[in-house]
Amino acid sequence: MSKNRSLLILMLALAFGSACKSRQYSRNNKQIEKNAKKDNPNPISYTTISYIDAFKGIAIEEMNKYGIPASITLAQGILESGSGASDLAKYANNHFGIKCTSDWKGKAYYKDDDQRDDCFRVYKDPRESYKDHSEFLKRKRYAALFELDKNDYRNWAIGLKNAGYATNPKYPDLLINLIEKYNLNQYDVPESEREKLAREDKVFKEINANIPNEKKLYTPVNVAPKDPPASLENGKYHVVQAGETLYRISQLYKISVDDLKALNQLSDNNIKVGQKLVVVK
Secondary structure: OOHHHHHHHHHHHHHHHHHHHHHHHHHHHHHHHHHHHHHOOOOOOOOHHHHHHHHHHHHHHHHHHHOOOHHHHHHHHHHHHOOOOOHHHHHHOOOOOOEOOOOOOOOEEEEOOOOOOEEEEOOOOHHHHHHHHHHHHOOHHHHHHHHOOOOOHHHHHHHHHHOOOOOOOOHHHHHHHHHHHOOHHHHOOOOOHHHHHHHHHHHHHHHHHOOOOOOOOOOOOOOOOOOOOHHHOOOOEEEOOOOOOHHHHHHHOOOOHHHHHHHOOOOOOOOOOOOEEEOOO
């Protein structure tokens, strides 16, 4: 058999396999849509204003639980779901465009996105989608965002893009414009330093406990990887504990993060359990 003939057979086989998968995905989607229409025969047709009214409560609940700004959650819901009008939102109750991952055990809905027939999560109702949005952000790649105040929607928007939530370079601007157009930041409540420290501890512990396939944020070490400069060896030290951040330590000792980094010759905000830090100038 010639190489050209073999190549043609291979291409036909791949095309046939792809067509079979597409038909399978189409049947799957039709069943999902049928079930959705049965469960909700008279779906609500939202405007952006009515969408905000419908979901601001759960967005605030999730903010109070995890520290994700309600304005960010609402803006993402509006943007990703078309204010609840997208097929993903109507049939899969997926308001944030969250795709299937290896740990997802639920149903799937298929549609073209970054790739043909991308797999998206299906939820029993929108509330479950909002809750899973919070759980989804409790991943290592988004950990730095939880050091921000829950009323700092601008840096949250920028951070989500930088962490890879979306590929659109204008994603932060789209979120910020929605927040400011609809005054969504009215649902963000500034938190006290005590609340911030307590939330950071809780969220970072949960992030570390819920990432089985990723490296832990903080890895215990027997010897501090970077001791303080010899010229400051008589200074006051703080030994880093699990879950602590530079911001948290700076608040404990009433010193700025920049000063902490300068005193300890740190080039970034990464610290490790057991590391000794100079905390007095």
